[in-house]
Amino acid sequence: MTRLSRRNFIKVSTITGTGLMLGFNLSGCSDDSGNSDKSSTTSFNPNAWLRITEDNNITIIVAESEMGQGVMTSLPMLIAEELEVDLNKVTTERAPVDPKFGKQKTGGSTSIREAWHPLRQAGAIARDMLITAAATTWKIAVSDCSANNGHIEHTISGKRLSYGELAPLAATLPIPETAFLKNPEEFRLIGKSVPLLNGPDMVTGKTLFGSDVTLPDLLVATIAHCPVFGGQLTSMDDSETRKIPGVQDVVRIDSGVAVVASHYWAAHKGLQSLKLEWDTKGNERISDQSIMDRFSSHPDTANEILSQTGDPGAGLQQAKEILEAFYTTPFQAHATMEPMNCTAHVHNGECDIWAPTQSPDDAQYVASTYILSTTEKLFAKIRRKISDVRLDAIRVHTTQMGGGFGRRLETDYVAEAVQLSLATGKPVKLIWSREQDMQHDFYRPLTHHRLSGGLDTNSRISAWKHHVIGPSRGKSTGGAEPIIYAVPAFQLGYTEDNYPVPTGYWRSVGSSHNGFVIESFVDELASSAGADPYQFRAGLLEHSPRNLAVLRLAAEKSGWGSPLAENTGRGIAVFESYGSHVAQVAEVTVTQSGTVRVNRVVCAVDCGIAVNPDTIKAQMEGAVVFGLTACLKSAINIEKGRVMQSNFHDFRLLRIDEMPVVETHIVVSDEEPGGIGEPGVPPIAAAITNAIYAATGVRIRRLPVSPADLARH
Amino acid sequence: MTVLNINNNKHQIDANDDMPLLWALRDILGLTGTKYSCGSGYCGTCTVIVDGLAQRACMLPLNSLVGKQIITIEGLSSDSLHPVQQAWLDENVSQCGYCQTGQIMAAVALLNEIPDPDDQQIDRAMAGQLCRCGTYQRIRKAIHLASSMMKTSQDEK
Numbered sequence: 001m002t003r004l005s006r007r008n009f010i011k012v013s014t015i016t017g018t019g020l021m022l023g024f025n026l027s028g029c030s031d032d033s034g035n036s037d038k039s040s041t042t043s044f045n046p047n048a049w050l051r052i053t054e055d056n057n058i059t060i061i062v063a064e065s066e067m068g069q070g071v072m073t074s075l076p077m078l079i080a081e082e083l084e085v086d087l088n089k090v091t092t093e094r095a096p097v098d099p100k101f102g103k104q105k106t107g108g109s110t111s112i113r114e115a116w117h118p119l120r121q122a123g124a125i126a127r128d129m130l131i132t133a134a135a136t137t138w139k140i141a142v143s144d145c146s147a148n149n150g151h152i153e154h155t156i157s158g159k160r161l162s163y164g165e166l167a168p169l170a171a172t173l174p175i176p177e178t179a180f181l182k183n184p185e186e187f188r189l190i191g192k193s194v195p196l197l198n199g200p201d202m203v204t205g206k207t208l209f210g211s212d213v214t215l216p217d218l219l220v221a222t223i224a225h226c227p228v229f230g231g232q233l234t235s236m237d238d239s240e241t242r243k244i245p246g247v248q249d250v251v252r253i254d255s256g257v258a259v260v261a262s263h264y265w266a267a268h269k270g271l272q273s274l275k276l277e278w279d280t281k282g283n284e285r286i287s288d289q290s291i292m293d294r295f296s297s298h299p300d301t302a303n304e305i306l307s308q309t310g311d312p313g314a315g316l317q318q319a320k321e322i323l324e325a326f327y328t329t330p331f332q333a334h335a336t337m338e339p340m341n342c343t344a345h346v347h348n349g350e351c352d353i354w355a356p357t358q359s360p361d362d363a364q365y366v367a368s369t370y371i372l373s374t375t376e377k378l379f380a381k382i383r384r385k386i387s388d389v390r391l392d393a394i395r396v397h398t399t400q401m402g403g404g405f406g407r408r409l410e411t412d413y414v415a416e417a418v419q420l421s422l423a424t425g426k427p428v429k430l431i432w433s434r435e436q437d438m439q440h441d442f443y444r445p446l447t448h449h450r451l452s453g454g455l456d457t458n459s460r461i462s463a464w465k466h467h468v469i470g471p472s473r474g475k476s477t478g479g480a481e482p483i484i485y486a487v488p489a490f491q492l493g494y495t496e497d498n499y500p501v502p503t504g505y506w507r508s509v510g511s512s513h514n515g516f517v518i519e520s521f522v523d524e525l526a527s528s529a530g531a532d533p534y535q536f537r538a539g540l541l542e543h544s545p546r547n548l549a550v551l552r553l554a555a556e557k558s559g560w561g562s563p564l565a566e567n568t569g570r571g572i573a574v575f576e577s578y579g580s581h582v583a584q585v586a587e588v589t590v591t592q593s594g595t596v597r598v599n600r601v602v603c604a605v606d607c608g609i610a611v612n613p614d615t616i617k618a619q620m621e622g623a624v625v626f627g628l629t630a631c632l633k634s635a636i637n638i639e640k641g642r643v644m645q646s647n648f649h650d651f652r653l654l655r656i657d658e659m660p661v662v663e664t665h666i667v668v669s670d671e672e673p674g675g676i677g678e679p680g681v682p683p684i685a686a687a688i689t690n691a692i693y694a695a696t697g698v699r700i701r702r703l704p705v706s707p708a709d710l711a712r713h
Numbered sequence: 714m715t716v717l718n719i720n721n722n723k724h725q726i727d728a729n730d731d732m733p734l735l736w737a738l739r740d741i742l743g744l745t746g747t748k749y750s751c752g753s754g755y756c757g758t759c760t761v762i763v764d765g766l767a768q769r770a771c772m773l774p775l776n777s778l779v780g781k782q783i784i785t786i787e788g789l790s791s792d793s794l795h796p797v798q799q800a801w802l803d804e805n806v807s808q809c810g811y812c813q814t815g816q817i818m819a820a821v822a823l824l825n826e827i828p829d830p831d832d833q834q835i836d837r838a839m840a841g842q843l844c845r846c847g848t849y850q851r852i853r854k855a856i857h858l859a860s861s862m863m864k865t866s867q868d869e870k
Contacts, residue, residue, distance in 0.1 A: 653845060
């Protein structure tokens with residue numbers, strides 16, 4: 001039994017007043033302390049709701065966005081489990097965007113982690129209130145009633161009432177102070193693989209993505225940004241553009257110039273016909289090679305020490321063997337299949353926004369900065385806050401995203417659509433071309449890493465120093481500490497060095513490159529120690545049972561140690577991120593010409609209780625493809641201040657004929673759920689490059705892997 | 714004005730005849746199940762079936778399509794799901810779903826040509842269909858499943 005704090009739940013009067021509506025909070029409210037006495041619902045702002053109406057509609061209203069990670073299926077599972085209702089009877093609505101609900105971001109693999117307690121508690125409370133309502137109706141004891149499949153049943157007589165029939169009476173009852181939550185062995189839904197609830201709409205083309213939004217009098221726009229980062233438009237000749245049938249307007253905005261037309265094709269042709277001149281602000285000097293050269297010339301001493309345990313200097317001095325290595329990881333684009341887009345309609349000082357966004361609250365805020373009057377802006381600047389009333393006039397309608405991966409945490413494309421609607425006085429759907437999407441991303445940053453490691457006489461790691469050079473501490477150093485291995489002396493240093501290339505959050509963020517660097521360098525140390533890479537890691541993980549368990553499981557399922565074909569090797573890596581533990585073994589064949597083929601990847605994951613196992617497997621498969629693409633196939637290069645890649649012919653994604661067999665093994669666990677959207681990415685690059693090393697003896701320290709480095713190995 | 718046969722209906726399209734089919738479908742006819750992604754024929758997201766073959770709608774000007782039979786995801790099946798769509802659900806293929814209508818159209822065209830493809834034939838036919846979510850393993854399984862479902866229903870007839 002879980003004792004609840006009633007202050008985390010409130011009854012909300014519905015407009016009709018005839019159903020049951022519970023409000024609760026989905027972040028940081030898993031307060032089971034039992035201090036319900038100090039409950040006060042007056043200051044409590046719920047950001048999620050459960051609604052049961054008289055006509056038997058059961059709805060959860062949450063602020064999460066769906067981008068393929070499956071939350072619109074796994075979140076309803078949590079409530080349906082405790083509410084004792086068929087999952088297909090629960091619909092999910094998106095909560096309105098309102099600053100008083102707090103942050104509404106979908107990122108950081110947090111959705112299930114934050115919802116795990118509150119959603120189940122809401123289901124349990126509603127269930128108990130419905131039971132009490134039935135017992136009151138039948139004038140019998142609560143203990144003679146049970147909840148089953150959307151009904152409360154009288155256990156003895158078998159008579160039953162639906163949740164809808166009981167909802168009006170339940171709504172008049174107080175919220176109970178205690179509610180039973182099931183033990184994991186009682187779960188009938190959590191832990192079972194459930195296909196995505198929006199699957200049928202996706203396979204019939206009915207799902208509404210941002211770019212599918214249609215409105216009366218809708219105009220369609222497309223945009224050009226300065227090809228050199230940081231540049232600005234200086235002059236423009238739009239005379240040819242305006243002659244194109246369908247072109248309505250050419251609009252200069254903060255970030256570039258857009259052609260607005262009656263349909264995309266006219267806007268696209270219009271954009272091609274524009275003659276544009278840009279002031280590039282001297283940024284043509286920037287190239288990824290010049291950044292790498294500059295990073296390489298930094299002194300060994302880091303500007304800042306972010307973390308230290310023991311005495312790494314002494315640890316290295318006393319080591320039997322010292323190993324040093326430099327690693328470099330490149331810019332990476334998100335390249336969501338659906339390019340950036342947003343539809344905005346500014347009308348009478350109000351604004352409607354339809355956006356595939358991971359940050360609807362930021363979308364609302366950025367829109368407000370354009371539609372407020374000058375006086376309001378001044379006022380807002382003084383208060384450093386936009387008035388809540390004015391934000392109410394900006395309604396964000398979050399659509400399904402055609403991929404997110406962190407790109408849609410940014411709101412640049414929202415700001416642009418709002419400006420275009422303001423300028424034209426019409427609803428405008430802005431769709432970026434693939435080329436603009438590729439060349440104006442917020443990229444995973446290019447980073448440089450210097451590693452020093454010591455081995456003691458027992459061939460264990462005696463000291464570890466990692467110096468990260470890059471822009472933005474979080475994006476550069478995330479995941480670099482703590483390392484999971486038993487290392488008596490550890491230091492993480494950081495030197496910030498910025499460049500005028502926009503950087504952002506790329507699926508698993510810092511862990512995506514630090515996972516590669518750490519798990520590669522551990523492999524180097526194992527090799528220096530003359531140890532098996534799996535056994536070497538296992539020997540350093542005795543204190544870390546969950547990481548050790550996934551490492552062992554991946555090794556065992558992959559047939560670690562069994563013979564392989566010629567030019568083929570296995571590599572192993574393990575990484576903990578976003579509350580989950582993932583180990584991967586990659587089996588790789590390298591041809592004489594240096595082409596790398598990944599044959600098979602075995603994943604072992606411990607993400608606590610597995611809510612929807614098939615989604616976990618899907619996310620592991622997706623993470624392997626995402627990370628493998630970045631390891632072997634593609635990167636963003638910058639020359640003369642601009643991105644060299646423009647479309648999928650030069651930013652190549654993994655294709656079906658290159659797809660390895662991916663096997664996922666989920667550790668049975670009764671720990672609370674961890675994240676799953678990101679944790680599969682950090683280990684994959686190292687698992688592959690460690691396998692390349694096993695096959696060829698060539699150590700990869702710079703991504704992406706170049707076949708030239710591996711030819712005639 | 715171009716007259717096209719789309720999903721077994723005649724549509725009069727009032728647009729320049731260099732407009733790619735993709736934008737006529739999406740912006741003029743409101744058939745948004747066919748998606749834009751690369752606009753250059755690299756990714757297959759906009760795949761439709763023209764006279765039985767998988768084609769990139771972003772690369773087909775309207776004037777090249779007169780007299781041809783065009784099928785989009787909306788016209789794949791009139792009542793229930795097409796076996797390929799059913800197989801996609803059974804294998805729980807979709808993640809974000811954006812590329813999947815194009816994947817399904819390409820798979821339908823493949824199975825029309827080769828009713829029982831092996832993995833290599835699937836790879837060859839589907840290699841131009843990109844998916845950033847990484848659903849390829851399930852796509853392969855779903856095509857095998859659809860193939861056996863279609864074979865069974867053929868046998869029953």
